[in-house]
Amino acid sequence: MAGKKSGLGRGLDALFPEKTVQSKPKIVKTVKEEKKVEVDTKKSSQQETSNGERMMKISMIEPNREQPRKKFDEDALQELSESIKQYGILQPLLVSDKKDYYEIVAGERRWRAAKMAGLKEVPVVVKEFSTQEIVEISLIENIQREDLNPVEEAMAYKRLIDEFHLKQDEIAERVSKSRTAVTNSMRLLKLDSRVQQMMVDEMISAGHARAILAISDLEQQYNAAMKVFDEKLSVRETEKLVKSILTPTKKKPVVSNPTEDAIYESLEEKMKGITGTRVFIHRKKNNKGKIEIEYYSRDDLDRIIDLFESIG
Structure with missing residues (x-):
């Protein structure tokens, strides 16, 4: 898979299929099988549009626990929820059939906001993907919407390398970014975990963090990050601070009289x-x-x- 080019870097619009997965009704033999038939009947009763879009009960959909994004802005979700109440969901969720439920591949933010808005059904497109494709699509969607914090983005790149053996230039091609951008993002994972959390909490920016990366000692990294936060230093001022830490000026001893x-x-x-x-x-x-x-x-x-x- 690592060597195969995909269309993921072209954006999410190219991912919606012309055909969706159809469920086959089963013969009723036991109570357990009878429940499966009931689920299949619900699936088959869902009306599809020409582009494969269908309405699905929100209770049948679950988020992907492995998706890159871990933190959701509650205020932004509330705003989206109000918009959904007024205009509905303008873009369907992309989901994968897991037999007992449907897993979100793209659109968890819309799903959360729809639940807040009290919707019982949401528009979806069902398509089957490999595990790697699901990670890539989730990453692409969040990057396109600028929803990931710097640490989440770096962790997603690392997962593509560790689990699926992609190279940095392959990742860059898939997410439509330069190889340098991917490399700089992953370098943030070399920071002390406390400094990474400060980025997640928006106490410091990625620019501040990249400047602090020049310090190898983890404790000094954290102390520098706290000074940046406490004194509200700019990125340029942070660079000067780091330089002073790495090359401290030697004071000449004053001869005492x-x-x-x-x-x-x-x-x-x-x-x-x-x-x-x-x-x-x-x-x-x-x-x-x-x-x-x-x-x-x-x-x-x-x-x-x-x-x-x-x-x-």
């Missing part, structure tokens, strides 16, 4: 008495330096400013 130290400590105490807050004098070469004055509230800042203005 006990006499000078005592003088500067005395000056710090004197200024502290004036401002009412902590004061630090940072010395540099050639008698240069800077004075750092702390304040603990907006009132503190206003008071210190008033103090300096009164001196002038």
